[in-house]
Amino acid sequence: xxxxxxxxxxxxxxxxxxxxxxxxxxxxxxxxxxxxxxxxxxxxxxxxxxxxxxxxxxxxxxxxxxxxxxxxxxxxxxxxxxxxxxxxxxxxxxxxxxxxxxxxxxxxxxxxxxxxxxxxxxxxxxxxxxxxxxxxxxxxxxxxxxxxxxxxxxxxxxxxxxxxxxxxxxxxxxxxxxxxxxxxxxxxxxxxxxxxxxxxxxxxxxxxxxxxxxxxxxxxxxxxxxxxxxxxxxxxxxxxxxxxxxxxxxxxxxxxxxxxxxxxxxxxxxxxxxxxxxxxxxxxxxxxxxxxxxxxxxxxxxxxxxxxxxxxxxxxxxxxxxxxxxxxxxxxxxxxxxxxxxxxxxxxxxxxxxxxxxxxxxxxxxxxxxxxxxxxxxxxxxxxxxxxxxxxxxxxxxxxxxxxxxxxxxxxxxxxxxxxxxxxxx
Numbered sequence: 001x002x003x004x005x006x007x008x009x010x011x012x013x014x015x016x017x018x019x020x021x022x023x024x025x026x027x028x029x030x031x032x033x034x035x036x037x038x039x040x041x042x043x044x045x046x047x048x049x050x051x052x053x054x055x056x057x058x059x060x061x062x063x064x065x066x067x068x069x070x071x072x073x074x075x076x077x078x079x080x081x082x083x084x085x086x087x088x089x090x091x092x093x094x095x096x097x098x099x100x101x102x103x104x105x106x107x108x109x110x111x112x113x114x115x116x117x118x119x120x121x122x123x124x125x126x127x128x129x130x131x132x133x134x135x136x137x138x139x140x141x142x143x144x145x146x147x148x149x150x151x152x153x154x155x156x157x158x159x160x161x162x163x164x165x166x167x168x169x170x171x172x173x174x175x176x177x178x179x180x181x182x183x184x185x186x187x188x189x190x191x192x193x194x195x196x197x198x199x200x201x202x203x204x205x206x207x208x209x210x211x212x213x214x215x216x217x218x219x220x221x222x223x224x225x226x227x228x229x230x231x232x233x234x235x236x237x238x239x240x241x242x243x244x245x246x247x248x249x250x251x252x253x254x255x256x257x258x259x260x261x262x263x264x265x266x267x268x269x270x271x272x273x274x275x276x277x278x279x280x281x282x283x284x285x286x287x288x289x290x291x292x293x294x295x296x297x298x299x300x301x302x303x304x305x306x307x308x309x310x311x312x313x314x315x316x317x318x319x320x321x322x323x324x325x326x327x328x329x330x331x332x333x334x335x336x337x338x339x340x341x342x343x344x345x346x347x348x349x350x351x352x353x354x355x356x357x358x359x360x361x362x363x364x365x366x367x368x369x370x371x372x373x374x375x376x377x378x379x380x381x382x383x384x385x386x387x388x389x390x391x392x393x394x395x396x397x398x399x400x401x402x403x404x405x406x407x408x409x410x411x412x413x414x415x416x417x418x419x420x421x422x423x424x425x426x
Contacts, residue, residue, distance in 0.1 A: 036129065045137070223258070228254075367397050
């Protein structure tokens, strides 16, 4: 393994950062291939609620890998300390290099590289992969904070569906394991050694299941205090050369968890309001209040200016659209000679998935047939055999299905098929 020279490494990093969020893994894989031979790269990030997991590389791995498997790998990786070892991915025991990054205020991002040789990557190789991934994680955070309202709304819906599926699966598996434990602990069983072994296995599985759920929460949530501190850092440069004093009232409960997309939206709202208010004359003070409550995250930005801001002004309309995209509401109260108050309330729970069949209705008849079989857990070859088409054609249909449904994996598409009634559970 040889390291690229600095200009080559910088050019590779630039190509990755220029790529769209959904297409970052391909140039990243090409950049890594020069010094780290590999079969597949996969990522898990909380800065994208719609597609938290993405994979690129060998189809045999990318079609089978799951976010739960990546979460298990993530449980062994310390941020900033690359880890190399064998992990269970796509149903196989594979050699992987895993790196985790957690830029200040971001939700965290994990990169798993399935290497094509068993030799352990050298220290410089690990360091270069870590630094490259740190740059990608920063870019992901920046894009998450600047999503257009339409994309943000889609992310909230996807986050709600994802949370529902995870909760359902966790409940089902936890109940199964608890029942198994109860049975194995029964005094009526004769083989004590077998009972002890099976009990240990069940306990380990239960701990692993809960750890995966905890990691998912870590990736998709942020403490209210940390989110507020991040906001403070973003507003400070705006006030550096201003004569206006800034008062910041942070959350009373700093440990209260906020969904990552809500935290990002709240920061954008406050920052946008402060910028709009600073554009007024005769301003001496701005006060910001940030408080999570049971009913949602409440934001108030108040100034003592001339009270000339209008709700219909373009900057305020954009902020209102941003709040509405996540199911929130924004109001503006401007009183001449008394000042302006912007208030916003953002929900802390994701919206219920839509009850309409709009997304499935966008699919063509053949795509619906493929989706129904995909929801039954069939692989591409099995679908091809049932529908009497080529496996290549099935892959083409699956790609179109994922794009039209706005999901990133076959599992998400299957879940949507079940909730829409296209593939009823039985």
